[in-house]
Amino acid sequence: MSHNYTVDKLLDNMAADLQQRLTARGVRDPLLIGIHSGGVWVAERLHGLLKLSEPLGKLDISFYRDDFTRIGLNPAVRPSQLPTTVDDRHIVLVDDVLYTGRTIRAALNEIFDYGRPASVLLAVLVDRGGRELPINADVVGTQMDLAPDEQVKLTGPVPLGLSVKRGG
């Protein structure tokens, strides 16, 4: 059983919401950082919608995961690429799906090993609940109420779509 959703409308709403929050905080030059792979795809779209000129940061959090001693290293780990220093920057961290919060914990740790940002906002396309850590998103594309055995996955990069699967 699989459902497919288009995400263009969700991205438009996210961009508007994010712009509003950035304006309210007086942030003019946010640094967008996407988490590999789905988060980078979402961040690329938001980057375009917000018409930012500075290149996107890309984060691979494999070296910061908390399950290394259980499942070993992700064989497809890529280098993280942060365009400039993160010191005193206002960062928008972007991921596709927010679930347990462990990925975001790892991403925050990695960002802080690059420097000390002024602030971090979290933007996610899907918040599916099921948090295991005290982490919440500032900007959410859509909420999904999924059972633990259901998986939501972002397919892409072109076109972006969401599919929900049971099992696996």
Add this chain to the structure above:
Amino acid sequence: MIQRNMQLDEQGRLRHFLSIEGLKRALLVEILDLAESFAGVTEQTVKKVPLLRGKTIVNLFFESSTRTRTTFELAAKRLSADVLNLNITASATAKGETLLDTLRNLEAMHCDMFVVRHAESGAAHFIAANVAPHVHVVNAGDGRHAHPTQAMLDMFTIRRVKGEFAPLTVAIVGDILHSRVARSQIHALTTLGVNEVRVIGPKTLIPTAVETLGVHVFHDLRAGLKGADVVIALRLQNERMQGALLPSEHEYFQLYGLTEDKLAAAKPDAIVMHPGPINRGVEIASSVADGPQSVILQQVTHGIAVRMAVMAMAMGTVPLGEGKAA
């Protein structure tokens, strides 16, 4: 009993890193790709990732080394592991303790990985065959046999500068006979599929039947360097030489020393490598070692990322409960 490569676990993942021989191209490429990711860690303000936090790595050096031990130590520390440096020549064996007793004692201290250097070929394999299931072993050089992390950092350096392996002609010059580095390089280069591997040196320093490894033998330096993309000079290992293999260092330099003049026979964009430590004026002229084609110091830098990759991969293969097979 199923015979399998003791370096790999049931899923074909790297458990120990003992020798390039017997490893598939995909695994070598995985090491290089992972090292590329670890190279980025040095760009961080905090040059550390928490991957091996709480793990203990022992540098077990039965033979002296500065560069290799230091880069292994730095690599382990950048992975957040605790590192113990043991110079065994000076301690236990001098008091008559056997190698196995030393190992048992270190295991009793809950160490997770041994990085082993030993003057005897096969020492790292012996240790890997005798450690507890949760302990991993990395060979940091055993006798004349293998020095796999050196070979992989050389491959990493070649790939960074030249991109693809397939079109390359690589010439390894000098004391092939005593060189574990050369043996590991030859296995790595042929596994990664370079166009041609050449070994160049006097007859007394080329092992017999080395052609069976898939290399071409040259005794004339200029002829061997002709058209080479990569030139690897090896250290003349005087300390391992028994008997009169060479008339003199001076004559060796005349015939096989890498000078600007002789290097001109290689391609104009050829790179010059050396595993170190270099004997200036013996196997390589200072003007070449410090010259524009030299990537010798880059090799040292790359050693850290490559050793991080190997240690992380091996430590990532944890035996899950049932992995206690005898």
